[in-house]
Amino acid sequence: MADLAAAPPRAQHGWSIGWGDAGPFLALAALVLIGFLINPDFLSANNIANVVTRSAFIGIIAIGATFVISSGGLDLSVGSMAAFITGVMILVMNWAAPSVGTAAIPLGMAVALVTGIACGLLNGTIVTIGRIEPFIATLGTMGIFRALITYMTDGGTVAIDRSLRDAYRPVYFGDVLGVPIPILVSLAVALVAAYVLYRTRYGRRCVAVGANEDVARYSGISVARVRTMAFVIQGACVAIAAICYVPRLGAATPTTGLLWELQVITAVVIGGTALRGGRGRVWGTVAGAVILEFIANLMVLSDFVSEYLVAAVQGVIIIIAMLIQRMSKR
């Protein structure tokens, strides 16, 4: 309830980052400092570019999840959905390549976006019209999407046509003025998302629904429509991530995007969005995704963690990052 009272005034000055919201950035700064002390190579331009580029997929998906979670929902299907969209996209591009050549790439992107929005709409309507708990509804679609990608690949790999490979490669590996394209894409997505969440009526409704469903309903907000829209935004974000992902390895497999949903939820929560809804932080989410990728990178660059204990140390660092975030709010 305190969140509900606090939400509207914050939304007024959503562009500036208040001290209370600095938590994830403080945690990120601390991590960068520790990383540099452990291994100076950590701050090499190459390493930073690699790691931030890698965080783009989780980051973009997590921006979508910020809407779903702040509206009081949850989407467990994003990892499977990413794999499914990747598979559909590659199949469409391979099918079109012989007749239209490299024009198959924009066609594939369009199909990916439509597929993503459709998947999001499916999740949204199951949750709102079907009145099924988001956890269960998306657990169901998670299994469905995962099975579909396994079916499309016969359990193996579906790879992008060789003739498209080189033309599409720059979308992951290319850069503009030295900034890798996936980073630019995630910045663009974050800018649009921040505008929508902080500056539009929809954004305020989204947070209001998450804070208190009943109050929102009595205020004349169509809770079902707001929630469904959040899932659609999530689907579109997953599609954008898939579009950047395909050129990296040029293939979809049944293990693509495995457990991404957990990383996405972790990134969102580290970023300061309340897991039970009512508060959304787009830039915090972006920082959260970068933090997660930095932690994994540090595990490899440092020498004092046994390969058997990496996951445990990562868990501890995530919890510490959460604590920094919490304490800075007081």
Next chain:
Amino acid sequence: MLRNALIAAGVTTALLAAGPASAAEKKTIAVSIPAADHGWTAGVVYHANAAAKEINKAFPDLEVIVKTSPSASAQVSAIEDLSATRKLDALVILPHSSEELTTPVKTIKEKGSFITVVDRGLNDPNIQDLYVAGDNIAVGFNTAKFLVEKMGGKGNLVVLRGIPTVIDDERIKGFQDGIKGSDLKILDIQYANWNSDEAFKLMQDYLAKYPQIDAVWANDDDMLLGVLEAIKQSGRKDIKFALGGNGMKEIIEKVMAGDAMTPVETPYPPSMIKTAIYLTAAHFAGHAPVRGSLKLDAPLITKANAAEYHFPDSPF
């Protein structure tokens, strides 16, 4: 009511009894394997189905049925259901896990079925009549020997390992034994969970951490795909070899094409399920003695023998 129920039950029993009786001559071989959830198991499913089709066509007296299961508990249910509904003359099984499948398979054995175990052994080797497996130690060992020879016995290596399991441990152990006595040095070894994406990230980090890497070994081909992409992106020229293992068709095709960075491959072929099904069929159709153990070698696949390990239609 009661009488009707009794009659119905009687009819059902009669039908059930008549089923196997009318096909008394026909021997049933059930094949229970994991569902296709990644490249290697997809290959297993492909080769099991191919074997079933070929044997059913070649030997009218044999019927091979293939069942896939997504988890160990589902596999237990699947073989219980199979043996409850018909008489199994043989069971060919690639167990999800040794512990959970041992007792259920033993129960089937006690009903008189011929048991063929593939790849992962059961906890009690007395259950199996025939055991077919690959050689994980040789996968690591032969790769290591190749590197020792080609690199003149010295250089810096990085290694990517899979998911913590016996299979992974054996491959790593074989590799470490293989480089013993040489000046090849393993700079780093980390888990990448047999996943291309994780291998891509790990290789990027290795490249950032070590200025001089002479060779990379990923103990599975899915990971090798990610490794190759990371090397390509970095533009680094110090890496002379990037090797994998398992026999994925994309990698075998590289070997066939005479790729400089990946000139060899070591097989841990999913087609071993086919070997096992054919041998089991020979027990019935050919009256040939097959009880025992068969360990398939993991010889180096080079340009010369790559065709033997290349299955263009298989998903793996």
